[in-house]
Amino acid sequence: MHLQAWLNHQVKAKRTKGSSKNPKQEYVYKAFNDFFNYEKRLKKVGINHKDVTIEEKKMAMVAERVNKREEVE
Known part of the structure; x- marks a missing residue:
């Protein structure tokens, strides 16, 4: 169960993009294929x-x- 929780957290991960004056959040994984290579x-x-x-x-x-x-x- 803990592994599933960790994977859910990773899928929803965001990174900050842009300067400190105008920061924007974007998802690390934009599509399922980015996260899992079937x-x-x-x-x-x-x-x-x-x-x-x-x-x-x-x-x-x-x-x-x-x-x-x-x-x-």
Whole structure:
């Protein structure tokens, strides 16, 4: 659970940009791909992105929906 809290903190991280007279805050990670490299992780576990079948993608979407429902309850 602490790891999830830390990752949530990192995703929302901001940095100050500009001079001290006119500072502006911007997100460090502007898109999910900046934070998590999906292709790199697939290669690390030995799966080629092109090898994932449509059926596997559908099953992953179903699993994601089930996981979200469990979090809400």
